[in-house]
Amino acid sequence: MIRVALIALLALPLAAQAAARPAVPTEDSTIQRFRAHAKPRPVAPRAPLTAEERNTIRRFREAKPSVVFISAFLPNPDPKGPPKLATGSGTGFVWDEWGHIVTNRHVIGAEVDGKLFADVTEVEITLADGKTYKGRVIGRSYAYDIAVIQAFAPLEAMRPIPLGQRSNLQVGQTVLAIGNPFGLDHSLSRGVISALGREISTGYSTWTTNSIQTDAAINPGNSGGPLLDTSGRLIGMNTAIVATRSEGSVGVGFALPVDTLNNIVPRLISKGKIETLQMGFTTLTPFEADQAFGIKRGLVVNDVDPGTPAARAGLRPLRVDKAGQLIAMGDILLAFEGVALTSAGQFKALLEWLTMVQTGLPPEQVVFDVLRDGQVIKVVLDLREPPASGPMKAQPASI
Template sequence: MIPSPRRFPPGLAILLALPLLAQAPAPTPAQPPSEDATIQRFRAHAAPRAVAQRPPLSAEERNTIRRFKEAKPSVVYVSAIAPVQDLRTLDITKIPTGTGTGFVWDEWGHVVTNHHVITVEDQGKRVAEVDEVEVTLADGKTYKGRVIGTSFAYDISVLQVFAPLGAMRPIPIGRSSDLQVGQAVSAIGNPFGLDHTLTKGVISALGREIGTGYNTKILNVIQTDAAVNPGNSGGPLLDSAGRLVGMNTAIAAATGASVGIGFAIPVDTLNRVVPLLIARSRLEPPRMGFETMGSYEAQQVFGITRGLVVRAVEPDSPAGRAGLRALEVDAAGRVKAMGDVLLGYQGRQIENEGQFMAMLELESPADEVVFDVLRDGRVIKVKLQLKATRKAEPTSI
C-alpha cells in the first residue's frame, strides 16, 4: 500500500524552504563608473547647442533699439582738464579732474552738460572750475572743447567743441511741460566711465526741487527710476519718441549710486537758459566793475576758505566809485598789499565765486547793493550804486 504524501501547513512549507533559498549565491551589484570615466564619456558629446527660435522683437523693443541708435551719435563723453603746477619744478601739466556726459545741442558744435561735471574738487568740496575740456564723440574721436557759458544757479554749462561740424549731430528737442507720471523714458550716459550706456524707466514724479552745490534750488525737476549713476550727469533723458525732455543731474541716494530715484533738469529750462549762455556766457549779471580771485587760488595763496578776494577794480564803475580795494602786486607778480575780501552780499554770506554768481542769477539786484567786506582786519560795509551804470550786456564782475 502506497503511503499518502505528508501534508504540511502552508506556513511551515515556507519556513522549510528558507534554508534552500539562503544557499543561493547573491547577485554582485554593478559598480558605478569613476568620475574620470564619466568626464571622458561626456566629452564625446561636445558640440554647439542648437539655437532656439524666438518670435520677432516686440514693438516696444524695436522702438527702444531704434531710438537708441538715433540718439547715440548726439551723446558725448566729457573730461574736464585742469592745469596743475609741480611745486618743485614749477612745470605745469594738464590732468583730467572729472568725467561725465554731454549732448550736442545744435549744428554749431555746442555741447550741453552739468556744470559740476567740469569742476575741480578738493576733499569733496568744489573749489574751482575748468575752462578746457576734452570731448569724445560716439565714433571714439576726441576733440578739444572750451567752456563758453555757465549758469551756477541751474548747474548748466555750454561747451564749444572744436570738431568737424559734420560730426556733431544735434539731439532732437522735446517739451517737458506736457510730461506725465508713468510715461516711458530712457537715459543715455557714461556711468562709471562705461560709455553710451542705456537705461530705461518711467517718469516717477514731476515738479520736484533739488539743490545745487551753490546753495540754489532747481525747480520743476523730473524724477525718474531709470538708473542714473556717477558719470550719467549731463546726459540726456529721452521720451519714447527719442526727444530730449531733460538732462540727468542728480541721484537721491546716500550711497551715491542708483536706487531708482534720479533727477533731471527739464528741457524747457534748458531751452530757456542755454541760448542765453551761448550768446552771453552768463545770465545777465549786473555790471559791478570788479574781478575776483578764484576760490581755489585764494585758498592756496592766502589760506582763505570763504569769501572772495578782490583782484581788480575798474575805476569808473560802481565798485571803483564805492572805493572797493584790489590786490596790489609788483612787477614780478608778488603781492604788495592785500585787497578787500567780500564776505557777504545783501546780508547773506558769500561762500565762493559760484555761489555768489548763483545769487546774482536768481535775484535782480536792487539799485543799491551792500557788501560785507574784510579790510585791514575788520569787517565794514561797502555800498555799490548800480542804477546809473546797469547795462543789458553782461560783463565781468
C-alpha cells in the same frame, strides 16, 4: 576553537554586504565623469520683441549719434610732466547743426575737495563713431549748471536731438537716459518720471527749480547726457543724483527741464554767459585764497575797478607788492543778500538768479556782509548812477 569559528561565521555576512555596496564617488571622479557632458547648450527660441522694446531700441539708435563723450583738461604746471592733465569727463549732446554741444558746467570744471578752482576751456569731444575732435567752452551758466562747447568736428556729423516741452510731461511716463557712466560709452537706462517741479541744490553751487525727478539709472559720467521721452524728444539734461557712499545711483536722479535749456543755451551761445549785475570787482577762488593765505571762509576781494558800484561803496581789494608779498588783505565777502558765500561759482549763480528771476526792474542796492580788519560790517552797493553826495559808507553789522 568553537568561539573563533563563531566569530568568523558572523563576519562573513558583513563582508558580503560591503562587497555588494557601490563605491561612493569622490569629488575628483564626479568632476571627471561630468566633463564628458561638456557641449554647447541648445538655443531656446526667442519670443518676438514687444512694441515697447522695439520703440526703445529705435529711439536709442536714433539718439546715439547725437550723444558725445567729453574729456576735460588743464595745462600741467609741471614742465617735467605731460603737457596737460585730465580733470574729468562726462556726457554731452549735440544742440544744433552748427556744432554746439551742451553739457553740465561741472563736467568741465576742475575741483579740489568738491570746490571748483578752475574752469576748463579746452576739451576733447568723442563722437559715437569713435572719432575725437577738439572743442572749446564758449559759454557757461553757474546758476543752472549748463555749459556750451563749440566742437571743431565736421558739421555733417552734428545731429541735434528734437526738442520736447516740459508742459507735456506727466509723472509716470517712461523716459530714456543716455550717457557714459563710469566711462562706459553710450549706455542706456530706462525709467519713469517720478516727480516734476523739484528744487535741487548740488555740490556745484547751483540751485535749480522745476527739475525732473526720474528713477532711470543716472551714475557718475552720465552728467550732461540727454533725457528722452518715448518719442525720442529731448525733455531734459541729466544733472544730479542722490548717491550712496559708493557713488552709485539709488534710483533718484534729476534732470534740468528742456524749457530751461532752450532759454539759457541760446544766451550762452550768443553772449558766453548770462548777463548779470555789474558790480566792478573780482575775487580769488577759495582754492587760491586757501593756498596763498590760509583763508577758508568767504571770498577775498582781488580787484576793484574805478568808478564802479564796488569802488563807490569802498570795497577794499587785496594789495601785494611787485614780489607778490602781501601788503594788505582785501575785504572778505562772507554773505550776499543774506546768503553765505562759499565759492566764486556760487556767487555768480546768485547774480544769475537775481538777474533771471526779476519780473520788474533790477534791484537798486545789494548788501554784503564783509570781514574787514577783524570786524564784520555791512557794505551796501548802490547799482544806480553815482549819488551826488559821494560814496556809500560801510556800517558795522549788529552781529
